Amino acid sequence: MDLVWDGIREAVRILITGDEGVWEITFRSLYISGSATAIALVLGIGAGALLAFRRFPGRNLAVTLVNTGMGLPPVVVGLIVAVMLWRSGPFGQLHLIYTPGAMIIAQVVIATPLVTGFSLAALGALPPRLRPQLYALGASRLQMLWLVLIEARLPLFAAIMAGFGAAVSEVGASLMVGGNLAGDTRVLTTAVVLEVSKGNLDVAMALSFILLVLILLVVGVLTTVQQRERRS
Amino acid sequence: MTSLLFGRDMLARTYRGTVLLVALALLLLAGACGSSKDELILATTTSTQDSGLLDVLVPQFEDQYDYNVKVIAVGSGEALAMGERGDADVLLVHSPGAEQDFMDAGDGINRQPVMHNDFVIVGPADDPAGVADASTAAGAFAAIAEAGAPFISRGDDSGTNARELQVWEAAGIDPAGQSWYEETGQGMGATLQVANQKNGYTLSDRATFLATQDSLDLEVLGEGDARLLNIYHVIQVNPDNFDDLNDQGAADFVGFMVASDTQATIGEFGVDDYGEPLFVPDAGKPEPGS
Numbered sequence: 231m232d233l234v235w236d237g238i239r240e241a242v243r244i245l246i247t248g249d250e251g252v253w254e255i256t257f258r259s260l261y262i263s264g265s266a267t268a269i270a271l272v273l274g275i276g277a278g279a280l281l282a283f284r285r286f287p288g289r290n291l292a293v294t295l296v297n298t299g300m301g302l303p304p305v306v307v308g309l310i311v312a313v314m315l316w317r318s319g320p321f322g323q324l325h326l327i328y329t330p331g332a333m334i335i336a337q338v339v340i341a342t343p344l345v346t347g348f349s350l351a352a353l354g355a356l357p358p359r360l361r362p363q364l365y366a367l368g369a370s371r372l373q374m375l376w377l378v379l380i381e382a383r384l385p386l387f388a389a390i391m392a393g394f395g396a397a398v399s400e401v402g403a404s405l406m407v408g409g410n411l412a413g414d415t416r417v418l419t420t421a422v423v424l425e426v427s428k429g430n431l432d433v434a435m436a437l438s439f440i441l442l443v444l445i446l447l448v449v450g451v452l453t454t455v456q457q458r459e460r461r462s
Numbered sequence: 463m464t465s466l467l468f469g470r471d472m473l474a475r476t477y478r479g480t481v482l483l484v485a486l487a488l489l490l491l492a493g494a495c496g497s498s499k500d501e502l503i504l505a506t507t508t509s510t511q512d513s514g515l516l517d518v519l520v521p522q523f524e525d526q527y528d529y530n531v532k533v534i535a536v537g538s539g540e541a542l543a544m545g546e547r548g549d550a551d552v553l554l555v556h557s558p559g560a561e562q563d564f565m566d567a568g569d570g571i572n573r574q575p576v577m578h579n580d581f582v583i584v585g586p587a588d589d590p591a592g593v594a595d596a597s598t599a600a601g602a603f604a605a606i607a608e609a610g611a612p613f614i615s616r617g618d619d620s621g622t623n624a625r626e627l628q629v630w631e632a633a634g635i636d637p638a639g640q641s642w643y644e645e646t647g648q649g650m651g652a653t654l655q656v657a658n659q660k661n662g663y664t665l666s667d668r669a670t671f672l673a674t675q676d677s678l679d680l681e682v683l684g685e686g687d688a689r690l691l692n693i694y695h696v697i698q699v700n701p702d703n704f705d706d707l708n709d710q711g712a713a714d715f716v717g718f719m720v721a722s723d724t725q726a727t728i729g730e731f732g733v734d735d736y737g738e739p740l741f742v743p744d745a746g747k748p749e750p751g752s
Contacts, residue, residue: 317706318547325501327549328532409534412517427651428512429674 237435244436256440259417260448262330263398266337267345270393274342275386278349279375283361296350299343304336304396308403311336315407328409333417336403341393348389352382387456391449398445418444502529502711505541505550507621508649510694513669513740515731522727523718529711535649537620545569545697548704552712553697554719556667557621559628561695572698572712576719577728577741581625581692583684584654584671585611585663593663599687600633607635610642612662616653617645621692626665629689654678667692669740672732693744696720720745 244252281293313319315327315335326332356378364374379386401419408415410424418441425434510516511533520531534541534550538557542564544550554576555561564570583602585593591609596602606613615637616623630637637643644662646653650670657664658678671682684690696719701709718724725743732740 316547316549317704318549323706328501328503328534409532411532414530414532424511426655427508427649428514429651429655429677431677 233431233435236432238439240432241436241439245440252437252440254413255416255418255421255437256444258330258415259398259419259441260444262333262417263337263394266334266341266397267390267394269334269338270341270345270397271390273338274345274389274393275349275379277342277346278389279353279378281346281350282353293350296343296346300347302340302343303402304340304400305402305406307336307339308406311339311403312406327407328411328415330408330415332407333404333415336407337397337400340400340403341397344396345389345393348392349382349386352385352389353378355385356382384456384460387452391452394448395445398448399441500529500708500711501532502552502708502715503532503534503544503550504552504554504715505534505536505544506554507538507541507556507694508535508651509556509622509667509670510554511535512649512651513667513673513732515669515728515741518727518731519719519724522724523715526718527711527714529708529714531715537616537618537623537649539619539621539624542569545699548699548707551699551708552715553699554694555621555697556692556694557624558693558695560621560624561697564697569700569703570697571700572716573695574697574716574720575744575747576694576696577725577744578691578693579668579741580685581622581665581690582668582671582682583663583690584657584666584678584680585683586661587679587681589681589683591663593683596684599629599684599689602684603629603633604635606663607633607637607640607642612657612660613637613643614653614657614660614662614664615643615645616650616664617647618649620650622650622665622667625690625692629665632689654680669732672736672738672740694741 277296281289281296311332312327314321315324315332316322317327326335360378360381361374364377369377399419401423404410404415404417404420405423408417408420410416410420416424418437422434422437422441425431425437504520506516512535516533520533523529524531534544536544538555539560541550541553541555542557542560545553545564546567546569553570561570561573565573583593583599585591585606591606591611593602593605596605615626644656644660646656648656650666651674653664654666654671654674655677656662658680663683664680668685671678671680696716698709698712698716699707701707701712725745728741729739729743732738
């Protein structure tokens with residue numbers, strides 16, 4: 231138990247003294263996972279809408295794949311992205327391996343199925359007659375998509391939270407494709423792994439608390455917006 | 463018709479916001495990819511990172527030469543494999559047998575001794591297997607096997623793991639599959655933590671043990687055997703094998719590691735924190751132990 235209290239004390243100390251390195255990796259976590267979530271939203275909402283509104287051969291298979299993808303093991307994603315991006319891999323020439331860009335790609339792969347699945351559920355729950363009505367009122371296809379997304383915006387917040395949560399808390403893929411480079415690709419989760427192996431358990435605990443607080447803040451803001459929308 | 467559900471303004475706003483979001487995301491991705499300096503990938507062992515040595519040396523190297531060094535800390539086995547595939551430019555490793563195979567296969571050039579320290583057998587202070595009484599490393603391992611005391615192996619094909627298996631061989635024991643023998647598959651620091659929790663023995667490089675012992679209840683119980691010498695070499699990946707290696711950077715790094723200033727830094731590293739150096743500089747000397 232001492233370790234927990236030491237960890238909390240160390241976390242508070244780091245946050246108060248404003249340790250530069252810790253702020254840096256905290257903002258990097260936010261930046262990498264935030265970017266990945268933004269891209270995953272665009273891809274995932276598009277795919278979710280396609281699956282919710284269109285009937286095409288293989289749709290059931292696609293939905294099954296999306297549902298499977300919601301539990302995609304990050305370490306497997308990491309390995310596959312790494313093999314692709316290594317210099318010896320097919321995309322080696324892009325020199326993306328061990329960059330924040332590689333971590334964003336891996337996290338997009340992890341978060342997109344989650345966003346797709348949540349979007350599919352949110353859009354599928356809309357009244358079935360909404361779309362024919364919108365078309366009857368003269369909406370173009372694009373206008374229709376925007377209108378239904380706005381209609382479904384409350385459950386879509388859940389998609390953002392799930393996507394961000396998965397991206398920011400994963401460690402296996404980030405280690406493999408990012409390399410845990412100080413000042414470059416070290417994020418909160420990979421720093422925790424490193425500090426544990428260095429035996430700095432109090433620092434590892436402190437970083438863990440900071441990560442939890444970060445997730446709490448982001449999800450808290452999103453939830454507040456979501457609930458305010460619900461009331462208005 | 464838009465005014466039916468929402469104002470036209472809101473629709474336009476949301477549309478514009480999303481376009482901005484997409485543009486921003488793409489911009490971020492592009493920004494994250496670009497780097498003006500030439501990158502140099504150094505594949506090395508966990509011990510050089512966990513001990514903190516590279517946190518000192520790499521910034522010095524980056525000050526002197528204009529490279530963006532990417533330190534990938536893995537076991538020596540994986541580091542050599544990265545060299546074989548051309549996924550790293552230069553290696554800092556401590557697995558002499560595997561290094562020799564690497565050189566013989568034509569995968570590397572410019573192999574130079576950098577430093578050494580030694581491996582130590584660590585275990586719980588009450589030493590249930592009586593390891594401290596053994597006069598050799600092999601004798602110590604035999605005592606552990608006889609007592610059936612937990613032994614925590616790296617099991618990750620690292621330099622330390624390779625050395626540990628050599629000692630078992632010297633002791634005439636095959637530890638694989640024994641109930642008291644466990645493999646973590648992780649780095650030295652993490653393996654020491656497991657040994658600590660399980661009251662077990664393990665083989666560690668001295669640098670990582672000294673750097674992490676504050677969080678451990680383990681003690682050095684066996685040391686000094688010639689079989690426990692731990693020698694680090696720097697190796698440049700053979701530039702003839704791959705087109706896109708940073709061979710100039712790799713050659714600069716090899717030169718930096720054996721330069722007298724760097725060697726002096728290595729010889730002093732750890733004295734302030736542990737009262738003794740963690741590594742002994744070796745450049746230009748005959749192979750230690752040979």
